[in-house]
Amino acid sequence: MTDVFALLKNAGFAEGFLLPVAPYTNWTRHRNDGVFHPNTSPLVDDPKEAYPWANAILICVMPYTPYDDETLVASYYPASNRAYHAMKRLLAMLKEQGIRAERAETPYREQLAAYGVGSRMDNQLLYLEPYGTYFNLQGAMLSLPEPVSYTQQCEPVEVCNHCGLCKTVCFGAIKGDYAFEWKRCVHTYLEGDPMPYDAMKWLPSLLGCMRCQAVCPKNPQKTVPIPDEIIHTLDPVAILRGNRKAAGELIGKNLAGPNRLLRQAIVLAANRNRVDALPYLLKLKETEGERFSAELDYAISLLQKR
Numbered sequence: 001m002t003d004v005f006a007l008l009k010n011a012g013f014a015e016g017f018l019l020p021v022a023p024y025t026n027w028t029r030h031r032n033d034g035v036f037h038p039n040t041s042p043l044v045d046d047p048k049e050a051y052p053w054a055n056a057i058l059i060c061v062m063p064y065t066p067y068d069d070e071t072l073v074a075s076y077y078p079a080s081n082r083a084y085h086a087m088k089r090l091l092a093m094l095k096e097q098g099i100r101a102e103r104a105e106t107p108y109r110e111q112l113a114a115y116g117v118g119s120r121m122d123n124q125l126l127y128l129e130p131y132g133t134y135f136n137l138q139g140a141m142l143s144l145p146e147p148v149s150y151t152q153q154c155e156p157v158e159v160c161n162h163c164g165l166c167k168t169v170c171f172g173a174i175k176g177d178y179a180f181e182w183k184r185c186v187h188t189y190l191e192g193d194p195m196p197y198d199a200m201k202w203l204p205s206l207l208g209c210m211r212c213q214a215v216c217p218k219n220p221q222k223t224v225p226i227p228d229e230i231i232h233t234l235d236p237v238a239i240l241r242g243n244r245k246a247a248g249e250l251i252g253k254n255l256a257g258p259n260r261l262l263r264q265a266i267v268l269a270a271n272r273n274r275v276d277a278l279p280y281l282l283k284l285k286e287t288e289g290e291r292f293s294a295e296l297d298y299a300i301s302l303l304q305k306r
């Protein structure tokens, strides 16, 4: 019988959980309350509807250690790219073994929490021993030969002590007691929409922020030095100069698209007082002045005052 746990480790994941295909009503309720970004609307509430052939969902964990300096970019993003490619390898291995498997378009964190694996936190992340909230998840729907040995279901345990530290460093999304307002999480601005002025002023790092993880007392305190490759490739001025292909290799093509990375690099160059960005910003104003009008006006006017 195929050992999916051995395969997922070979693919590069640290561990995985095999869950029955069940509805996740909590998530549906939160979505109906308006907690999540509208781009979650295609996710079905009951995966049995979308994957009638599947008898298990495999959720795989790619942990990471935060950088000692996350003011440029959070270590989450390169990890998320590694996790994406690990899942690609895993799907190929499963196919070789004759197992039908597809990437799962489902809310993995919510499914794990509903199953008693890990705990939801006030910052909307999932806490999982021993990683805290420092991990990326990838999931696949599988059609496994019966009987399937599912991960044992547990009683949910409350880990968040509602200390409010994540709320104090947030742009305004975290409301406490698990309440969340997606419009006030800077990750919202990864969807390609123009950034409002207050979000631009606030943007602390590329692709949003992970401040709510960094301050959480429940998270491991270990960090690793930020790699030189990240510093050089994801430098906002280097991105403005046009190295988005190299950036895509680190964080994935999807995130490195202009609507996301370039838009944020424009803003971050200004927030980091990078006066050397001005010539590139002025050039962009000629070619991309319409698409990035708000961001370019913000950055150019800030830097011209320096």
Ligand code: SF4
Pocket: 121, 122, 123, 159, 160, 161, 162, 163, 164, 165, 166, 167, 215, 216, 217, 218
């Ligand atoms: S910082 Fe405090 S309130 Fe926020 S998730 Fe961590 S324990 Fe919960």
Ligand code: SF4
Pocket: 123, 166, 169, 170, 171, 172, 173, 174, 184, 185, 186, 187, 208, 209, 210, 211, 212, 213
């Ligand atoms: S990622 Fe940043 S903006 Fe979003 S909830 Fe966490 S601290 Fe707030």
